[in-house]
Amino acid sequence: MNIESIFTKDINRPINGVIKADQRDKAYNELEEYVITKEVDRHLRQFVNAFLQGIDSRNDAEVSARMGVWVSGFFGSGKSHFIKILSYLLANDAVTEDGKPDRVPLDFFIEKAAGDSAFQGDLRRMANAQTEVILFNIDSKAEQNHSRDAILQVFLKVFNEHLGYCGDHPEVAHMERFLDGKGKFQAFIDVLAADHNLDWRAERDSYQFYGSEVAAALSKVLSQRIEDPQAWIDNLDKGLALTIENFAKWVRQYLDQSGGAKRLVFLADEVGQFIGGQSQLMLNLQTITENLGTVCDGRAWVVVTSQEDIEAVVGGAFEKDRSKDFSKIQGRFTTRLSLSGANADEVIQRRLLEKAPAAQDALKALFREKGDILRNQITFRDSGITLRSFGDADGFVECYPFAPYQFLLVQKIFEASRQFGATGGHLSKGERSMLDAFQTAAKAIKDKPIGALVPLDAFYPAIESFLEGVVRTAIGRVENIADRSDFDARVLKTLFLIRYVEEVPANIDNLVTFFVDEVDADKRALRSEIEQSLLRLERETLISRNGDLYFFLTNEERDINKEIKDQDYSQADLNRLLGDVIFEDVLRDRRYRHAANGKDFDLTRLIDLTPFGNRVEGSLILSVLTPLAPDFGTFNDARCIELSVDGSVGQVVVKLRDDQKLSDECPPSAPMAQI
Structure with missing residues (x-):
């Protein structure tokens, strides 16, 4: 029995570990595989309670002004995934997948909440509340050089797109809204198609090139002569100024036209990063949230995500102006959900590492025979955090082929690499996930027999393509070592992975543990190989040593060390x-x-x-x-x-x-x- 055959689900299957707001074709898979951990369960219940309270207090102006939800959590904590799953549940539109019956998102949640009839009832009530959702990444929707009204512009853009209006040109969307209000929008589109063979939705971004066609169509549907459509649009635009009040009014009009019970939820990902230290953008967001709530009588919600909690973002935005009253801003986001990612191991174990019955029996037998050996294999010296070894047979089955310490350490590696600039922007925006990293590492040893373990350097390929060029260049220099061994590159990659994790010292004892790749690994032989590699790497100034600690050298550090080495002495x-x-x-x-x-x-x-x-x-x-x-x-x-x-x-x-x-x-x- 090899590693590939022990899992309940195919280890090679595509897993959507990267959550993108604009990707909807994987909804069935995302809902089916979503794991409601203890932390997620707590936050989900908090959101459901707040949402239902908003339904029950629709005419309460004070409650309506607090229709904001702030979801915070560092990179990899699952906040983007959380709001995307929320968007499915709120809309509750049927999802499909080949070979499986169509289902609505509520069905998945009812199964996951089995045994809790009260919570199931709340979920049904929220899912049946006639809610439309607009989920988007605010940075991808914003103009490159955004203004003081950047957040309002983005909200209007996604709202217009949701209604079928032009997103990139607000003035065109104003015209479309005007025509729609008179019941003439579809007629305008039909006239352009029939009389001028022009597909309006495909060509409206370049409407200036079709002035005569647009003028003729407008004249026909409005029964008035329009010779200069640009002047007509500009004049219309002046009467429909882009303000927060107008935006809230347009949302209210849409909700009223759609039925009195209709609700609209804006879910904006990575708002905290977008705001940064700009106080005007924070005020923009607060005013939008407040006006949507009050003007729409609690039927419009704003849910945002941020890597920092709201106090940190507000404090950073108003650092130079302590005269501002932060309480009003914070009061618009009374529902605050802070995801820590503490249960990442549970998600990985349930989505990726669940074992087939026969494999469970084989692994338990292996642990009974060699559990003591395993505990001694996974030991650390001078670690500033608790890096767990295997505890019992059940824990061994859940984690295998990974060691328990890797769930915490890999998360810290991802976070530290992003924080200290070792990776490019893609990793910091979630282009790689913990789940993807563990799947990549498991696939690397899938052909090995039971008893094999995943060494730490197996996680390096999961972030390699997202590293800064100078890091990849430094690691590539190992190929220039004349007497190198295959072990040298692995040692260098391991030292890079823990380079910025201060709690884990890179001494030889810990490095040996990182390289344990099977239950019966010969740690003495590993130590010898590692020591020889360290000597070669240090000789080539690819690493440095301070006492019994070893460090991966960046290009700048390497140049400094070479200058030091070149100093002569007698x-x-x-x-x-x-x-x-x-x-x-x-x-x-x-x-x-x-x-x-x-x-x-x-x-x-x-x-x-x-x-x-x-x-x-x-x-x-x-x-x-x-x-x-x-x-x-x-x-x-x-x-x-x-x-x-x-x-x-x-x-x-x-x-x-x-x-x-x-x-x-x-x-x-x-x-x-x-x-």
């Missing part, structure tokens, strides 16, 4: 530095007191047979031999003891441990700064 410089470390930092005493008679004796200190400091006549000699001493190998333990007990000399010879790292870093021609 043997005297080396002895002086070694002497400073040994005699000034470690062995600081310059006199020795004899225990028997209490007399003090001066010490003459030697470092690698060379005097350190002044030589005192008649003093005792303390001679320290380092691995860098000439003929160090000839000073075996017996010879050092013989020299120390020679009564005619009066000396003590201390031979330091032969540390290969020191010898490799400081060969006779090596720069002093490498020590």
Whole structure:
């Protein structure tokens, strides 16, 4: 039985791990596979309660002014996915998929809420509330150089598109709205098609090129002579100014025309990033939310997402103006849902890692036999966070072929890489997800037998194409190592992955754990391979070492380290530095007191047979031999003891441990700064 065969669902199947607001063709799959974790369940109930309260308090002006929902959460927490699933449930339009019966989104949620009849009733009531939704990513809909009214412009654009009007040209949409209000819009479209063979919806963005055709069609449907359609549109535009009040009025008119019970929900993704530190945009959003609620009697809602909570966004926007009353802005978004992504492991386990019955039995048997070995394989030293090992057989089955610590660590790797600029904009906008990363890593070992585990470097391909070019270039330099092994690139990638995760020190013990790729992995052999790779990578200035910690070097850091390495030094410089470390930092005493008679004796200190400091006549000699001493190998333990007990000399010879790292870093021609 290999890894590929142990899962309930095909590990190779396409999984929509990237949530895009404008993609609707995967609705059935998204609803079917959506996992309602404990955190999501809590927030879903909070939203449903708020929405139903809005229905029940339709004529309450105070409640209507608070029809805003603020959904926050850092990258990868699932906030975009959450509001998209909400949009399906609110609209409750039938979804289809080949080979499966059509279903409405409510059906999926009723199944997921099985056993809770009260909540099922609330879900039914919300789903049947005649709601239309407009889901969009605000940055993708905005003009590149947005103005102070940028948020209003985007809201009007998506609203116009929802009604079938022109989105890119508000003045054209004004004309279409005017014609629609008179019941002439479809007639206008039909006249252009019949008399001029012109498809209005396809050509309206370039309407200026069809002035005569548009003029003729307008004249015909309005029964008035219009010679200059541009002047007519401009004049109409002046009477329909783009203001928040007018926008709210147009939304109200649409809702009234659609029926008194109709509701409209705007779901805007990544609003917090769009606002940034611009106070005017935050005020824009607050006023839109307030006016929509009051003018539409609580039938229009605004749901937004942000990587920061509302207090942080408002505080950042008004950092220089503390005279503003933040409470009014925050009061428009009384429903605040903060997603932490804490249950990412649950989502991955249920969507990706559920095991077939036979595989569950085989894995439990494996854990009974080798559970103690597994616990010892996954250990960490000096970690600032809790990186879990395998606990029991059930936990092993749920996580396999991943180790429990990887769910938390990979999430931190994604977040840290984005935060410190190691990845481009695509990753920061969610082009890759945790789910995608784990699927990629699982597929990398799908042909291996049960007992194989996923090492940490298997997650690197999930973000490789989104890394900044300088990072990929730095990692690609491993190919220039003449005596490289296949292990070198893996070590370098692992060091990059944890480069910005400060809580996880990159010592050899931890690196060995990251490379455990099977239950019975030989950690001693792994350690040896890793140590050799680290020496080669450090020699090529691809990594640096500080004590027992290793660090991936960016291009700038690499250049600095190369300059340091190129500094020349003499043997005297080396002895002086070694002497400073040994005699000034470690062995600081310059006199020795004899225990028997209490007399003090001066010490003459030697470092690698060379005097350190002044030589005192008649003093005792303390001679320290380092691995860098000439003929160090000839000073075996017996010879050092013989020299120390020679009564005619009066000396003590201390031979330091032969540390290969020191010898490799400081060969006779090596720069002093490498020590």
